[in-house]
Amino acid sequence: MKSLKFLAFAFVGALSSASFATIYNDSTGDVVVPGSPFPHLDITSVEVTNTSLSLKIKINLNGDPVATDWGKYMVAIDSAAGGDTSGNGWARPISMSSGMDTWLAGWANSGNGLENRKYTGSWNLAGATYNSTPGLSVSKDSSSYTMNVLLADIGVTLGSSFRFDVCTSGGGNGDGAVDALSNASPQISNWGDQSNLGGLSYTTVVPEPGSLLALSLGLVALLKRKK
Ligand SMILES: [Ca+2]
Numbered sequence: 071m072k073s074l075k076f077l078a079f080a081f082v083g084a085l086s087s088a089s090f091a092t093i094y095n096d097s098t099g100d101v102v103v104p105g106s107p108f109p110h111l112d113i114t115s116v117e118v119t120n121t122s123l124s125l126k127i128k129i130n131l132n133g134d135p136v137a138t139d140w141g142k143y144m145v146a147i148d149s150a151a152g153g154d155t156s157g158n159g160w161a162r163p164i165s166m167s168s169g170m171d172t173w174l175a176g177w178a179n180s181g182n183g184l185e186n187r188k189y190t191g192s193w194n195l196a197g198a199t200y201n202s203t204p205g206l207s208v209s210k211d212s213s214s215y216t217m218n219v220l221l222a223d224i225g226v227t228l229g230s231s232f233r234f235d236v237c238t239s240g241g242g243n244g245d246g247a248v249d250a251l252s253n254a255s256p257q258i259s260n261w262g263d264q265s266n267l268g269g270l271s272y273t274t275v276v277p278e279p280g281s282l283l284a285l286s287l288g289l290v291a292l293l294k295r296k297k
């Protein structure tokens with residue numbers, strides 16, 4: 071009886087924590103700026119998941135952002151009408167012609183950090199890990215760089231879609247997008263080149279507590295019958 075009960079709880083636990091990532095693939099070897107290759111800037115794929123409150127973006131890399139930590143990792147989001155059609159929150163030579171509303175910009179050095187900048191006619195800091203903004207966090211391992219942000223802080227609700235792209239860059243303020251998730255070919259050929267990010271799409275998954283509850287009740291009924 072004990073083992074069956076444990077099994078039931080383990081089963082429900084596994085289901086409730088299961089994450090179904092949407093995976094976006096990019097080519098490797100598409101970073102061709104002077105000094106290349108820079109495998110820690112070379113996106114191989116990006117996994118996007120959400121809970122009822124937050125969004126997680128895991129950027130998988132061809133190299134190690136721990137061993138080589140001067141890379142910058144950025145997500146451009148178009149979740150509302152309007153937005154910046156020619157620039158971004160860090161004034162780099164990067165745009166999103168559909169209108170960028172949110173600029174999530176992170177670094178892998180100095181213990182990692184992430185800023186959330188919003189466009190409302192001009193760019194402003196809306197959150198930062200160094201300000202302990204709730205829900206905003208960043209981490210890295212030997213082959214990936216991961217951001218977490220509250221859905222509300224990027225203007226997204228459950229079940230809604232938004233346009234986005236992910237890019238990488240260097241430590242110079244004028245460095246552009248050396249790799250873009252939406253582009254399997256080299257995005258730029260010189261560090262300072264201007265480029266436009268494409269519009270990938272993600273629709274937030276609505277968690278289904280109803281079906282999970284039904285499953286739990288079913289298991290409880292099963293346990294009672296076995297008594
Ligand atoms: Ca790539």
Ligand SMILES: [Ca+2]
Nearest residue numbers: 096250253254
């Ligand atoms: Ca690419």
